Amino acid sequence: MPTPEALNSETLKEAERLMTICNACRYCESFCAVFPAMERRTVFAGGDLNFLANLCHGCQGCHTACQYAPPHEFAVNVPRTFAALRAQSYAGNAWPDVLGRLFKWNGLAVSLAMALALAAVLLLTFGLQDPSIIFGTHAGEGAFYRVIPYAAMVWPFGLVFAFALFAMIMGGARYWRATTPEFHGKLSARAVLAGVRDVLTLKNLGGGGGGCNYPGEHFSTARRIYHHFTFYGFLLCFAATSAATLYHHMFGWVAPYEFTSLPVLLGTAGGIGLLIGPAGLLWLKVRADPAPQLRELLGMDVAFLVLLFAVAFTGLALLAVRETPAMGLTLIVHLGFVLALFATLPYGKMVHGVYRFLALVQDAGERYSGSRTQ
Ligand code: SF4
Ligand code: SF4
Structure with missing residues (x-):
């Protein structure tokens, strides 16, 4: 061995x-x-x-x-x-080094994170609230925070997200340092913009224009389309959370918001994207030729897609039942999945976005410099 x-x-x-x-x-x-x-x-x-x-x-x-x-x-x-x-x-x-091991058994690690996060939110809520409140009907301003107080919701989630962001930045910096000794170009604003453009358009998933040989031998743009749904669904959900934070802190408007409000519109569009995109990518993955794939990575890919789908599904379900007695439990389950997603961001499939972006910037820098090595 x-x-x-x-x-x-x-x-x-x-x-x-x-x-x-x-x-x-x-x-x-x-x-x-x-x-x-x-x-x-x-x-x-x-x-x-x-x-x-x-x-x-x-x-x-x-x-x-x-x-x-x-x-x-x-x-x-x-x-x-x-x-x-x-x-x-x-x-x-x-980063930190020891958590790099989570990539080896990523499917298991993400499943455990889901179970632990669900249990943590469940215990936190039942430790803070009487069951009659959790299973009660709440409507109007502050309805969610009657089930889970604002501070108990924001602080743990904010800290886990801040750690995840920091860990991904550290991982990206390590990758850049390890890779760029062989960078035969010049880092410039133009190269960074080209990298951003390639990420936003997922240009390379278009192949020569007709798509990729994925999932089968014929050319197809399905992967690019489902990846777009996933990527922009994620960004829209992030924008919805940012808009809600502004509403709360800048204007003093407390959730839940009207169906026609910006956070709900952005969140609904993002949630639908995160249902269609991951479901489509999973469907393609099942049908794809296994020969060029690495079986060991399958667990990581599937776990990430399932987690994104679960976050979106429970988020939309919360919107549907928010004025019924099912709101409390749905909120707990949704927050459990969100917590698991935040905690596993730096140790799962999400990091491919960081490294791919940096590779695209490096590639653009080399192309614009017209450099060749000996
Ligand atoms: S190197 Fe990778 S991206 Fe390029 S054609 Fe082969 S599989 Fe596709
Ligand atoms: S060896 Fe195969 S994969 Fe490499 S360039 Fe030639 S045809 Fe493409």
Whole structure:
């Protein structure tokens, strides 16, 4: 049984072997951003390979087209090898170090976090309130806070979210430091803007325009569409929470808000996006060709999508039952899922957004500099 370090080095060696073959072949150079970035290099250090792995979004296009894929003796499988490398970079750059282990059994870790968070919110609420209040009907201003007092809701959630944000920034900084010794370009505002644009449009998920070979061999834009629903659903939910915070602290308007208010409109649109997007991505994942995928990462992907779906579903359910006796319990369950999401953000699939963005910025910096390595 190899040690984690040996395994790490084996994966890097395999990635280097594949990039050396691909750099000689170059058949896939128009498929995605990875191959042009590869062609700017003639040697591949660890930072180079981690950068290329995080630039790859696992569309499977190069695997579908590759004449050297198994059963050929070269056994080229770029998406699978890069997925293994990404998993290592997620765990290796995690902050604090010890929590990087959560990536290994991520499906289990997220499931446990869900159970613990639900139990914590349940215990907190029943410890603070009489059951007659929890199962009572509350309407009008401050209805939610009659079940869970404002301070008991905001402080624990705020602290966990602040920690998650800090941990993700630290992880991103570690990734950047480890990767950019092989940065053969220049970091500029233009490169950052290009990275932001590529993230907002998910340009690379469009393949050459007709989409990716995902979930099957035919070209499809389904993954890009469902990813858009998920990404913008998440952003809209975040905007809804920010708007509600402004309402509360700036104007003194206390939740729950009217159905036509900004927080509810944004939250409803975001919630619908977070139902459609994760459900669609899960459906595609079930149908996808397993050969270019890394089985070990399946648990992490599925756990994250299920958690997003659960947050959205319970959030919309809360909106539907907020003036009924079911509001208290629905609020507890919803907050439990939200707490689990916040707690696992830096140790699950969410970090791919940070690393992919940084890889896109690095790629744009190299392209604009027109640099090549020896
Ligand atoms: S994935 Fe295969 S076909 Fe594509 S560049 Fe590499 S070796 Fe060539
Ligand atoms: S799987 Fe897709 S994104 Fe990754 S290297 Fe191959 S073609 Fe590029």
